[in-house]
Amino acid sequence: MLELYHFNNSVCSQKARMTLFEKGLDWRSHEVNLFISEQYDPKYLKLNPKGYVPALIHDGKAIRESTLICEYLDDIFPLPPLMPNGAAERVQVRLWSKTVDEGLFEGVTVFSFSAMFRDRMKKLSVEGRERRYRNVGDQVRRDRHNSVFEHGVDSPYVSRAVATYEIAFKAMEETLVGGSNWLVDDMFSLAEVNLAPFIARLEYLTLLDLWIDERPAIGSWWQRVKDRSSYQAEISDPLTSEEIEEMEVSGARIKPRVEEMRAEYLAWA
Numbered sequence: 001m002l003e004l005y006h007f008n009n010s011v012c013s014q015k016a017r018m019t020l021f022e023k024g025l026d027w028r029s030h031e032v033n034l035f036i037s038e039q040y041d042p043k044y045l046k047l048n049p050k051g052y053v054p055a056l057i058h059d060g061k062a063i064r065e066s067t068l069i070c071e072y073l074d075d076i077f078p079l080p081p082l083m084p085n086g087a088a089e090r091v092q093v094r095l096w097s098k099t100v101d102e103g104l105f106e107g108v109t110v111f112s113f114s115a116m117f118r119d120r121m122k123k124l125s126v127e128g129r130e131r132r133y134r135n136v137g138d139q140v141r142r143d144r145h146n147s148v149f150e151h152g153v154d155s156p157y158v159s160r161a162v163a164t165y166e167i168a169f170k171a172m173e174e175t176l177v178g179g180s181n182w183l184v185d186d187m188f189s190l191a192e193v194n195l196a197p198f199i200a201r202l203e204y205l206t207l208l209d210l211w212i213d214e215r216p217a218i219g220s221w222w223q224r225v226k227d228r229s230s231y232q233a234e235i236s237d238p239l240t241s242e243e244i245e246e247m248e249v250s251g252a253r254i255k256p257r258v259e260e261m262r263a264e265y266l267a268w269a
Contacts, residue, residue: 002027003057005047007034008238011108011197012066016054017234018193019070023077050138067097070190082193084185092184096191099168104198106144107161111258113145114153115205115250153254162261165202166269169211169218176217181224188228196225200235204244205251210259 004020004027006013020027032038032053039051047062048055056063056072063072074082083090148155175183183191199222202208212218225231 001057001059003030004028004054005030005032005044005057006054007032009243010034010053011201012052012105013054014197014200014235015066015194016056016069016073018196018230019073019082019190021230021233022080022082022188022193022228023073025073025077067101067194070193074190082188082190084187084189086185089185093189093191096183097194099171100194100198103164104168104195106157107164108198108201110144110148110155110157110161111205111207111251111254112201113148114155114158115254116246118149118152153257158254158258159261159265162258163265163269165211166262166265169215172221173215173217176221181221183221192225193230196231197235199225200231201247204239204247206248206255207251207258210255210262 002020002025004013004016006016006029008031032044034053038044039048039053044055045051047057048064050064052064054066054069056069058072058076063069070082083093144157147157172183180186182188183195199208202211208222212222226236
């Protein structure tokens with residue numbers, strides 16, 4: 001039995017759900033509501049001490065970290081494959097996964113926080129905000145959120161996110177411009193699964209065009225990703241009209257400053 005602890009509009013949860021869908025697997029859903037801090041419930045922290053979603057339970061064992069969950073599912077349920085056969089090609093998929101885990105994850109977090117969640121946090125008491133980030137003792141996460149809470153889109157973490165996405169999209173365009181449909185070995189793989197939610201969030205925040213309007217190979221690739229049933233079932237379809245509107249309106253507020261930051265980075269680089 002597969003059980004997934006997840007949140008509907010969590011980018012990392014979307015990765016795991018897309019993998020489950022691509023594999024055609026049945027699973028039991030346990031929603032963890034991040035907006036009311038259910039991820040810090042002591043029972044959930046026993047499954048994932050970091051207080052992140054998702055967490056996968058398989059045969060009584062907890063598998064944590066979304067990238068590892070996706071690879072675990074591909075190992076345990078190898079058909080249809082989401083990793084290439086060749087060792088070098090598998091490394092390439094993992095490099096795209098590292099691009100997400102070591103940069104795009106933090107990037108989309110600060111974009112989302114500065115656009116939407118900052119306003120929600122302002123409504124909490126000081127004690128409530130402190131309690132939210134003290135639960136799992138992650139000083140790095142606390143520093144990041146405190147900076148974006150205090151400075152909004154002008155936080156240095158946001159400018160770093162702009163640069164991180166610029167570097168990633170430049171590499172993607174260079175990879176795809178030769179005519180391949182997909183990023184690695186011309187097969188839909190975990191490279192696409194791991195990237196899709198993070199690019200989708202930019203699109204819902206109305207920011208994506210800043211990076212891909214002049215990168216046609218990525219534009220075509222992105223449409224192919226969105227045409228996948230797994231994308232529609234696990235990213236686009238579950239979103240409510242209220243969630244979509246909130247992302248669009250909130251993202252539009254920070255878009256002019258994000259565009260300025262990108263221009264500043266390109267002039268510097």
